[in-house]
Amino acid sequence: MTELTMCIHGHFYQPPRENPFTGLIPPEPGAEPFENFNEKIHSECYRPNAELGNFELISFNFGPTLAHWLEAQFPVTHDRIVMSDKRHRRTFGVGNGMAQAYNHTILPLARHRDKATQIRWGIADFAHRFGHAPEGMWLPEMAADIDTLAAMQSLGLRYTLLCPHQVRDPNGDWVDSRMPHYVRLSDNRYLTVFLRDEQMSNRLAFDPGLTASAAHFADWCRDTAHTDSGLFIIATDGETFGHHQHRRQHFLRSLLRTEASRVGFQVTTPGGYLRRHSPTRDVVLVEQTAWSCAHGLARWNTGCACTSGDQRWKLRLRTAFDRLAGSVDALYENECRAWIDAPWKLRDGYINVMLGIIEGPDLLRQFSSRAIPTEATRRLLHLLEAERYCQAMYTSCGLYFEDLGRIETRNNIAYASMSVDQVKLATGLDLSPGLRSDLAAAKSWVTQETGQDIYDNVVAHRRA
Structure with a gap:
């Protein structure tokens, strides 16, 4: 492995805000001057990132229930996001969109047949919108167990994203998060897992001073990498880019179009990376874990x-x-x-x-x-x-x-x-x-x- 590569993954999702009985979102205090937070976040994040072409540069998943709302309310933005995956697929031979389990259910806490339904519905929604089967799936809250990964693999999915604390080396050695790994399933099957770089991801998400300048962030990432090779996956909520941190859609565009390559990073996606580098090492899944709870799945x-x-x-x-x-x-x-x-x-x-x-x-x-x-x-x-x-x-x-x-x-x-x-x-x-x-x-x-x-x-x- 001689490439130094960077992947930005945006997890685009909002809780369903519609009144379940009417299908309409009621006015929400705090969203002013918009009627509700979905419209506010669309204006600050989804639309500007789609207009700037950022969805062509990143890896992303878009929650199915949110995508349904977006398609109905802002079809131009929805279609731009879909076209971003199609253009990426034409250019690189693989799409950059990932599916998501349909209702954002914590899958390890669900019964097996409910896991299967959530995964199948997520795959079907993705294929319906993007015109091709997904290769990867975002697990809600990155919550994982072996049964979930096995269900994903049996339905044709190749990979997912996890945090480093969710896997361990079979021999107790350090797990290198700069490369994809296999999680072995039954019957000699496996699913590939990519590991989020915790330091880079958390600084991007929660340190607005560091992301005020794409050049500054790129320099910091290069210094933090301490290597000339490996894959650094920066995974965070997609709403970071414009909503949680205002105007960071411009930061994202500059980072991925110019600044990352200036300091030596190639920009990639999980699917594109797998085309060039197959996993060579196994890891053991630490079951009943997630990215947003320090107590397993107790939250x-x-x-x-x-x-x-x-x-x-x-x-x-x-x-x-x-x-x-x-x-x-x-x-x-x-x-x-x-x-x-x-x-x-x-x-x-x-x-x-x-x-x-x-x-x-x-x-x-x-x-x-x-x-x-x-x-x-x-x-x-x-x-x-x-x-x-x-x-x-x-x-x-x-x-x-x-x-x-x-x-x-x-x-x-x-x-x-x-x-x-x-x-x-x-x-x-x-x-x-x-x-x-x-x-x-x-x-x-x-x-x-x-x-x-x-x-x-x-x-x-x-x-x-």
């Missing part, structure tokens, strides 16, 4: 010291969601038994209905060896919608922050209520008493309201 499960206050509500909320999902799954499987040969493959395929590629009844016909009556079709489609909302209620943002009463958690509870509604439309059964009882155990340490209070509030406002 999205039992709660931890990453956030303040009484965090017991997190496990209680997750338990309520798990019980609801189990009930919905059982009803869905029971309804499928008479008509559908592979119910979970059908759910995986439902992304094509969500993307508007196919109508629901046509999808059902693809998965049934017999004609499905109209009433059974109606029930199945309602239950598939119930499954869709069950996936949405696990969006990680609802468990990331400190308080049950935040809008992200309220939206997740609203998704749960929509799943309940779809089940009732399909079967006549009302799952709300059990869900409300479970949610009552989750209590805000700030407002003292419970998950049941929030559920009743969101349902009342929907029906008002």
